[in-house]
Amino acid sequence: MAQVRDGSDDAFRQLVERYQRPLLNFFARMGASHHCEDLAQETFVYLWKYRHKYKPVAKFTTFLYTLARHTWLDSLRRQIRFQLFSERYRAAVPDSTDGGLPRLFKRLDIQAALERLSPKLRETLVLAVHQGLAYDEIAAILHVPLGTVKSRVFNALATLKKMYDEQP
Amino acid sequence: MMNSPDPSHPDPLQDPQFASLVERLKAQEEPRPSVDFTVRTMAARYRPRSLRTWGLPAIAAGLALLLGAGRWIFHPGPLQLQAGASSPVAILMAAQGADGGWSADVRQSPSRYDVSLTALALLALMQQDAATDPGPEAAAIRAGLAHLLRQQRPDGRFGADFSGSAFTHYLATMCMISALDRVAADPDWAAAAARARPHLPPTSQMTRLNANLARPELFPERWADAGGPVAHAALAMLKR
Numbered sequence: 001m002a003q004v005r006d007g008s009d010d011a012f013r014q015l016v017e018r019y020q021r022p023l024l025n026f027f028a029r030m031g032a033s034h035h036c037e038d039l040a041q042e043t044f045v046y047l048w049k050y051r052h053k054y055k056p057v058a059k060f061t062t063f064l065y066t067l068a069r070h071t072w073l074d075s076l077r078r079q080i081r082f083q084l085f086s087e088r089y090r091a092a093v094p095d096s097t098d099g100g101l102p103r104l105f106k107r108l109d110i111q112a113a114l115e116r117l118s119p120k121l122r123e124t125l126v127l128a129v130h131q132g133l134a135y136d137e138i139a140a141i142l143h144v145p146l147g148t149v150k151s152r153v154f155n156a157l158a159t160l161k162k163m164y165d166e167q168p
Numbered sequence: 169m170m171n172s173p174d175p176s177h178p179d180p181l182q183d184p185q186f187a188s189l190v191e192r193l194k195a196q197e198e199p200r201p202s203v204d205f206t207v208r209t210m211a212a213r214y215r216p217r218s219l220r221t222w223g224l225p226a227i228a229a230g231l232a233l234l235l236g237a238g239r240w241i242f243h244p245g246p247l248q249l250q251a252g253a254s255s256p257v258a259i260l261m262a263a264q265g266a267d268g269g270w271s272a273d274v275r276q277s278p279s280r281y282d283v284s285l286t287a288l289a290l291l292a293l294m295q296q297d298a299a300t301d302p303g304p305e306a307a308a309i310r311a312g313l314a315h316l317l318r319q320q321r322p323d324g325r326f327g328a329d330f331s332g333s334a335f336t337h338y339l340a341t342m343c344m345i346s347a348l349d350r351v352a353a354d355p356d357w358a359a360a361a362a363r364a365r366p367h368l369p370p371t372s373q374m375t376r377l378n379a380n381l382a383r384p385e386l387f388p389e390r391w392a393d394a395g396g397p398v399a400h401a402a403l404a405m406l407k408r
Contacts, residue, residue: 009210016206024199036199041209048213110192128181129193135179154180160189 001060005051016044022131023068029126030072031115039075043068058140065127065141076119113163121156128153256401257296257305260289263398264308268315270398283319283327285398286312287339292402294346310354313347316340317360324363334369341368 003011023043027036046067054063114122127138128149135153139146181190202208265271270289272281290312293305319340320326326340327333344361347353368374 012213013206013210016209020201020205020209021198024201028199029196037202037205040201041205041212044209045212110196114193125193129190130196150178150180154183157180157183157186157189161186164189 001051001054001063002056004048005054007051012048015047019064020044023064025130026065026068026126027072029111029114029130030122031111032072032075035075039068039071042075043071046071059137061131061133062137062140065131065133069123069141072123113160116163117156117159121152121159124149124152125156256405257293259397259401260293260405261305261308264289264312265315268308268311268313269319270312272396272398280328280330281332281336283316284332284336284339285402286316286319287326287336287343288402288406289398290316290343291339291346292405294343294350296405309347309350313343313354313357316343317356320360320363323367324360324365325367326364337364337367338369338374340364 001011001015004015020040023040024036027039032039043064047064050067054060114125117125124138124142127133127141128135133141135146135149138149142149144152180186260270263270269282269286272279272285290309293309293312296303296305316326325333325337327336341361341364344357344364347357348361
């Protein structure tokens with residue numbers, strides 16, 4: 001990262017190659033399956049743009065996932081308006097769907113269940129399970145105490161388990 | 169990397185009651201990046217972030233250049249209005265045709281994108297006008313909705329058959345459904361929405377359409393071709 005800070009193209013290319021899959025997975029698990037690649041690319045562009053702000057005392061992944069999280073939140077804000085349309089559409093015209101939603105709830109897919117978690121629980125669980133980050137690093141990324149991270153992970157797992165237990 | 173256990177807080181990931189759940193989560197298939205992901209990302213560092221960051225006047229000017237400057241120069245009807253407009257609302261109001269619709273063609277000749285552009289402009293104006301309904305844009309909205317009604321085919325579909333017809337139909341139907349919330353909603357709007365319902369795309373496609381619509385900067389060429397400054401003005405309003 002020090003070389004990236006100095007503007008090295010080769011070093012940046014190595015970072016992109018090393019972290020593209022984890023970032024894609026992060027965005028996909030957060031629910032951006034249709035545009036996870038765009039968000040990953042956006043994160044790398046932010047990384048380049050803000051490379052001078054990286055302090056060597058912090059872990060690189062903390063810096064990277066902080067940027068990824070901002071990218072995700074920004075994308076959520078952009079989509080809110082159209083999510084409202086989508087919910088409205090489902091409520092207004094339930095007979096017009098292809099049965100996708102009822103099928104989803106009958107056969108609860110793990111990704112669908114993940115997407116039903118609140119954003120706070122989901123991001124904490126994804127960082128812990130899918131990205132394999134240590135709790136203290138997650139605490140630094142989310143700016144919350146270590147105990148909060150653990151309780152969010154516990155609550156996320158308990159909620160998911162409840163969804164499966166209640167499944168007919 | 170393992171999560172380090174803390175004596176004061178048991179590690180939930182190691183809790184036996186969640187073992188199979190954690191296993192299922194970890195077993196989720198990872199998406200694979202495109203083969204050219206690295207190359208595109210390297211290049212993206214030096215690309216402008218998105219059209220919307222340039223500001224609307226710059227967008228209008230840039231699109232005018234991109235979309236065949238000659239044509240715009242020789243047919244300076246709606247573009248002159250748009251260039252003089254100071255806000256997205258003003259751009260939309262100035263660009264509305266005499267028939268109540270919005271045209272993707274600068275010469276106002278019919279285009280297959282007109283129905284979706286009209287619906288998009290109406291959705292934006294209805295959002296703008298909702299707080300003060302009936303506000304200053306109310307007349308323009310009613311004229312636009314009347315125009316949209318005239319574009320509905322006997323079977324209930326909106327717009328012509330082409331590759332973007334699902335998107336067109338979705339936008340027009342959402343427009344009719346949104347219009348039902350307005351003061352003095354016209355019964356014809358409800359009837360049109362009811363006739364349109366059976367032709368709405370499946371939920372999975374809806375999700376994709378929403379994702380595309382929420383990120384227009386990902387296909388600026390398509391939007392530029394389809395709707396030009398009117399589309400960008402409407403999207404800028406909808407994103408607020």
